[in-house]
Amino acid sequence: MFDALNTAVGEILQPWPLFLMLIGILGSSFFAALPGIGVLLLITIVMPYAITLDPYPAIALMLGIGAVSNTANTFPSVLISVPGSAGSQATIVDGFPMAQKGEAKRAFGAAFIASPVGGIFGAIVLFASLPILRPLVLAFRSPEFLMLVIWGLSAVGVLAGRAPIKGLIAAIVGVLISTVGMDNKTGIERFAFGGEYLVDGISLILVGLGIFAVPEMIALAVRRSSIAETEGLGSGLVQGMKDVFIHWWLVIRCSVIGVWVGVLPGLGGSVADWFAYAHAVQTEKNPEKFGTGDVRGVIAPESSNNAKEGGALIPTIAFGIPGSTSFALMLVVFISVGITPGSAMLTDQLPYTMAMIVVLVVSNIFAAGLAIGAASQFAKLSLMPFYVIVPMTLILCVSAAYAAHFVWWDILTFLGFSVLGYFMKLFDWPRPPLLVAVVLGGQLEGYLWLSNARYGWSWLIEPGVLAIMALVILTLVMPIVRRLRRGEPAGGEPIVVLSRWHRLGDIVFLLGVMAVLVAAADIGTEWVLRASLVIYCLAGLGVVLGIAQIGFHLRVLRASAGKEPPIDLEKATMAAWRTAQSFLWLIGLAAGVWLFGFHATVAAFSVLFIRVYGGPWRSALIIAGLAMGFVIAVFDWLLEVFWPTPLLFELLGLDWLFEWFVNLY
Amino acid sequence: MRTQSHTLRFAFATAVAFGTAVAASPASAEVSYKGKRVQLIVASGAGGGTDRIGRLVAQYMEKYLPGKPTIVVKNMGSGGGKIRAANYLMNKVKPDGLTFMQSDNTVIQPGTLRRRSARYDPRKFHFIGSLNRGGSILFIRKDAVKRLKDKSAKPVIVAAISGTRSWQAMPMWGAEFFGWNVRWIPGYRGSGSMNKAIRQGEIDVFATNNAYIIDELVKDGVVELLVQDGQQMGGKVVRRPTYKSVPTLTEMLNKKGIPKISWQGYRQMAGPSAVDKWMGMAPGTPKAHVEAYRKAYKASVNDPAFLKVARKQFSKEIFHIPGSEVAAMVNEIHNAPPEAIDYAEGLKKKYGLAAFKKKKKKKKKKKDS
Structure with a gap:
């Protein structure tokens, strides 16, 4: 085993593989930080090249990309409440409030130490579990998976916090959203209304953008200040790093959760962060502080989402069963370059397995260093005025939404979820349960059906099922017991916050x-x-x-009745008017894209927004240029999006003009 | 494509700048895509097999299409995106030779056409050609082999995604005519989850054309190969070269002799997989364009550099079916009488798989197309 490790280290720590790894890490970090445009696209882009490489350089490049796909996505989550990718959604819950408190740097410090620690832990688990790799993956059949999904859903109760009933209703809505699209057991296109768009189901990123990002931006536009409500940012970076070591035990536990979610293909890697977050809320002291900008709420998800990637390698290399599309593509690359996942990975091909572990460790360290280097600059965004942040974020959201399938419906769906998210925030509904249920809902139904169809009801008394069931009960009961011991009411208090x-x-x-x-x-x-x-x-x-x-x-x-203080009518009217304005801007942005196309609209939107709210011409032009550059660089050059002709051009018979324009670069 | 396209664009710009534009070769005198941007619509999400095959072919098409146009690849969703893309090709794409599509066999199955969202007729498409990676092989867990023919034993469990995969024809006709003792459990998510389930013993039978999955399962002693779809070459169904010892279901059915309607039902269901990953153009595309594309496609997929990569990535046995032959295959499939489709859909229903009745609103369909 150690011979193989020696060979692997020798092969990977050569200039060429290291260079490819670095390219992978840089690319991965860039793509991960762009909301909605995840590393999957990067993998697709490099694949044709990767399959021509030798095995070790191929491992360096592919895992350089894969290992750190959850590091840089913390930036948008913390700064603008936009999930960088599905793996960093839970980071928003405490990360964004930290930015509001002027602690963006501290959040980054914590995230970028927790991430590599988790990632390296994942690699160590992979190393340690080599001898039992194959039995481990096979131990979980449909009934055991079902129980794991239920265990995951029990986290909803925790995430619902002070509004348990609304949390459950939100989860029900989430499961309902997950049923949209083709049903695997019957082939029925549920809620597709005879059209094609919804046959694919609803993309998770649209839900995340709508219910998290837009409501926060509206709140910012109503408040009309910068995100950070403080003067400066302080030097929180080091404090954040220290926080990770103070909460080292939490980091370890959440890394374990991450690894496990990764090991189990089909559990949905995008919930690892939520599981870890819920676990933190459930087990840590002073749970009421979560959600208000508690650094532990950043540490927990961040230590789990990189650990997950190490875990996900286990089924991929043990049996060639990938847990996600990214790993499916890596599998293709591995097979193409002559690595054959399967039993040989532990015998003849052990050096390859070791090389993967080495790459996981090295790239995690690299990526964290990179992110820490950039953190201070990025953190300054939280001091920028709202008239810069809001248009930038809305443009980012609309383009991320459009990137889901590149059809107008994506933008409309995103607008729909924005409205839903706004009302949920307004009426103090817990939003995370909805998101978790969107991911787990489909699995709940699917595994329940498979378990019953295959085993009848006898699966209920399988030992594995009983063991996990015990864990579920323990998870649900423990917090109540603890509260009772402290002499609090078992049900928690329904805190009255609504007028x-x-x-x-x-x-x-x-x-x-x-x-x-x-x-x-x-x-x-x-x-x-x-x-x-x-x-x-x-x-x-x-x-x-x-x-x-x-x-x-x-x-x-x-x-x-009669006891409430009278509401400040003037203030309420103003808030309502500003909210309406924000929605009008958002709808205007979407309509503009539809009528005039992306390029012209993002530039005009930035200038208009900034000028209307009193920003200087200089900012307006800079932001407009950035927005336009972003669209050209990402959509035209990188993704080569084929734009549909905007309505106005089509109506006026100016298709040729638009075509000429998009062919310019 | 990507970097290559930028280089090409740059090269083209330079050529124009220096006034040294190369005269079109005589062969491409009729149509030329010089300086044009051609769109390839891929009927799947980025990264899947259909996407990767389409993108790879596109790289070579840029070289072989007359005038060497730039090809831009656009993905249309995943899963249901296949139908969306087929609808788009049928109803929206301008037949000007500047758009072509990469899709797969799902959309040419008659069963798929019975879905509410389907608004196209594959017989109207102009097929450029297709790449077949080798037919599906059906395999069974070793410990379940005995039960397959023994009706008194516990039924052998066949996994299914939703009954839409054409390989389901093998166990269905096996159950119907060879007395297989099988029971279906639909609802699996894909080959990965079925691969795990068969190793765990949760299911006993499934099929794939992925040689890597088949070979690993055989090597680990989990399964025995049972029967194969085979592949269509020159109008005949033959065994896959690397799995010569596994009989095709067609051979078995021929030997047995089955009623005509049942035979037609089998052909229309299994036929599409013989087409596999096809490329096509919109209805009404002028012949000159179609011919130019067919020629470029043929040259692309026979390019040694292409074959080297394609064999590595997709299948060692990958082979080209010319566009005219694809069109003939699709016609054969869809000219099957409705009763034959009803027969197959009836079998699906009988065995608990997703089945579709004939669409009620026929008039509306006509209007749409």
């Missing part, structure tokens, strides 16, 4: 959500029961919970 008007609005919103659920169930009656059962369950449960929540609201309303 009277908000509460009335929430009732209307709840009725709307319930109406959607009932309508969904009605549509479901057209399908066979196998496809519609889950919809009926969701609708039934959702309506019951909705009624309970409305009942709760009504009780509070009656109890507080």
